[in-house]
Amino acid sequence: MNVDLGKVDKLIDKYRDEEAAYIPLLQDINSEFRYLPRDALKRVSQKMEVPLSHLFRLATFYKSFSLVPRGEHEIQVCMGTACHVRGAPRVLNKITQQFQIYPGETTADQKFTVETVNCVGACALGPLVVFDGKYFGHLNLSRTDKLLEGYHEENKKSS
Amino acid sequence: MKKIKSPAELEKLRETLVSQNNTDKPWVTICCGTGCSASGALDVVSSFEKAIKEKNLDIDITTKVTGCHGFCEQGPLVVINPGNIFYCKVKYEDVEEIIKETLLEKKLIDRLLYVDPLSQEKVKTEDEVTFYKKQLRLLLGNNGMIDPTDLYDYLGIGGYGALNKVLQEMTPRQVIEEIKNSGLRGRGGAGFPTGIKWESSYKAEGDLKYVICNADEGDPGCFQDRSILEGNPHSVLEGMIIGAYAVDSGQGYIYVRNEYPLAVKNFSTAIEKARDYGLLGENILGSSFSFDVKICRGGGAFVCGESSALIASIEGKAGEPRDKYIHATEKGLHDKPTVLNNVKTWATVPLIIEKSAEWFSNIGTEKSKGTMIFSLTGKVNNTGLVEVPMGITLKELVFEIGGGIPGGKNIKAVQTGGPSGGCIPEKLLDLPLDYEKLIEAGSMMGSGGMIVMDENTCVVDLARYFLSFTQDESCGKCIPCREGGKQMLSILNNITQGKGQEKDLDLIREIASVMKDGSLCALGTMAPNPVLTTLQYFPDEYLAHIRDKKCPAGVCQALIEYFIDQEACNGCGRCLKVCPSEAITGHKEEPHELDQDKCIKCGACTEVCRHEAILVK
C-alpha cells in the first residue's frame, strides 16, 4: 500500500518542537491512515531522530495503535463489567460468528473491524455496541441480528 | 472577550452574571451525557431548538445542554425550571407537548414523570426522586446546572471563587494546611492524604515542578471521571490551578483516556476559555503566578493509570511502572517533583477552599472525609452514578438509592473497587463504605466501581472476568504479575469449564500470595483480590463447579444445559424460529423438545420465550 508521506510530514511538523511527543504523533498518524503504516514509522524515525525500534515498542505496547490496516467500519463491543454481567459475551459471540473473525481482526474485504472495549460510559444501556461511534444499547441476540443486517444491506448498496 | 486582570474584576463579572441568572425566565436543562445521548438526547435538543425557532413563542425559553446527571437508566432526562420538574425517557415527539403544556400552561405531563419502582408513585421534581434524595452531590450536582462549554455558567455558580480567594488571601503554605486539615484523601484508589502529598512536593528542591491530573480511568466498569470532565471541566481545572499555586508548579498535564473524545473536547475548550480570560497562563488574574495545562491522550493501556507508568507515558515511553523507592513528589515527570491526583480529587479542592476544611471534614467518617462517587451497575433497578457521603452502608446504597434488585430476585453480593477490589457478600451489607472498612473486608475503594450481583450472577465467572482483564493488561515487566496472572486465569478457566480439581484452590491461594508479595505495582498485587474474596465468601460455589460440575447461577456455558418445561411451554414456536442449530423441535401449540446434542447453548431461546418455559440447569 502506498503511503502519502506528505501527510506524514505535515503531522510530524506539528510535533517537531515538542519534547518526545511520539505518542500523540503516532495517534494522529493512526487516525489518518487507520493504522500505522511501516513507511510512516520509518519516516518518523528519520525525521524525529528516534530509533525505529522505540516506535515499534510504542506501537505494540499501546492498544490504540494498529500495525495492520483497519476496516472502514468499526464495531466496538463493550465488555465492561456492567455489560459483561448483562450478557455482552453472547452478543460478542454472535458478532464474531457473523463476520467469521476474532475480536481485534478485520474482515477480508477491509469493511469491518470488530474489537472489544471496556466501559464506554453508558452502562445503564448495556449490553451495548458502538458502531462507527454510534451507540446501540439494550442488545440481545435478535436486536444484534437486526443491527448487523441493516449494515450489511447498506454495505451492499454502497459497494 | 478580555483578560481579567485582577480578582476584583472577576468578582464584578460574577456579580453581573449572577444577577442575570436571577430572573424567572424558564430554563430547560437537557442531559447530554454519554448515556442520555445514546438514548436520543441530541434529538430532544434539536427538537427544542426547532420548536423555539419556528413557533414564535410568546415566552422566552433558555435551553441548556448539560453533562451527565447520573440517572442514565431513565434517560434522556429533562429538567424544567423554575419548579425543578423532572421528566424522564423524553423523546423527540414529546417536546412540543412539553412546551405547550408545561412551559406555557404550567401543567404536568403525567406520562413523562418518573415512577418510583418501590412505591409505584409518580414523582414530580428532580429533588424528590429517591435515586437523588439520599445522595450528596457535591461534585456531580453542578453537572445538571451548567453548560460545560460555557465559562460564564461556571462563574455564575461561584466557579473560580476559590482560585480568587487563594490568590488574594492565602499563601501556598496555608493552602496546603487547609487541604491537610480537610482530611481529603486521593480518589484514585489508594486513598493517600492529598495535603501530605502536596506538602512533600512543596518541600522538594527544584525550580521546575509539575502537577498532573490522572484521567486514565481504566476500571472497566467506571465512568465517573469521564462524566465530571464532560460535564464540569472547569472544576477540575480550577483544582489543578490551586494545587499548582500551592506547590509552585508552572506546568500541568492531564492524561485522558483516548476513548473519551467528548471529555478531551470539553476540557480543551475549558483550557482555551480559561486562558482567554486570564485564569490560566501568564500572570493569572494579574498576579505573579503563572501556570498552564497540556492535554495528553492515553494510548489505551490500563497500567498507564498507575502513577509511574503514567509519567513514563507522558515522557513518550512505553507505560511501564517502576519501583517506588523514590516518590514522584520528589522525582516524577522528567525527574522533577510532581504531584499526581485523580480527577475527583482535583475537583474537590475548590470546594474545600471555598467552604473551609472544617465544613469538609464534617462529612464522612473518622478517617474518610467527604463524598465518593460510585458507578452503581449490575443487577440493580437504578443504575447510574451516585455520589454519597463516605460511611453510608452498602445496604442504603443498593436498596434505597439503587431501588433494590429487579425481578424480585435476591441479592448475592456486591463487587466493589473494580478489578483490584473484592466481592462483599450479602451478610456484610451493613458495612459502612470507607477506605479502611473496605480493606478489612478484603476489597478496596478503588475507582468506585460497584456491581450488584443477584442469584443469577456466577461469582466464579465474575472473578474470572476481572482476572482475564488484569492479566490481559499486565505490562509484563515483572514475573509474578505476568506469569502468576496467566496461570491463575488458566486454573479459573478450567474450573468454569468443569475441568477443575479441588487442589486447584490451594494452588490459587499460593499463586495469589506470590503475586501480592512480589509484583512491582498494584496491578499485580491487587489482581488476586476478586478471586480471593469470592473464594473466601463463596467456597461452595467453587466446589459446585469442581465437584458437581454445575454452575448454580446458570452462567458458565460448559456446565449448564437448557431444558424446555413441558408444563409451561404452549408451543408458540418463537424459540423454534430463533434456534440457530435446529435443536428445538415440536408442533404448533404442543410443548416443544430440545435436543441436548444439537444445542450450542447460545441462549437465544431464553430471550424470546414469553412463558418462562426455558429452564437452565
Ligand SMILES: Cc1cc2nc3c(=O)[nH]c(=O)nc-3n(C[C@H](O)[C@H](O)[C@H](O)COP(=O)(O)O)c2cc1C
Ligand atoms: C494498575 C493501576 C491503575 C490505576 N488506574 C488509575 C486511574 O485510572 N485513575 C486514577 O486516578 N488512579 C489510578 N491508579 C492510582 C494511581 O496510581 C494514583 O494512586 C492516583 O492517581 C493518585 O491520585 P489520588 O491521590 O488523587 O488518588 C491506578 C493504579 C494502578 C496500580
Ligand code: FES
Ligand atoms: S460496562 Fe458497558 S458501558 Fe459501562
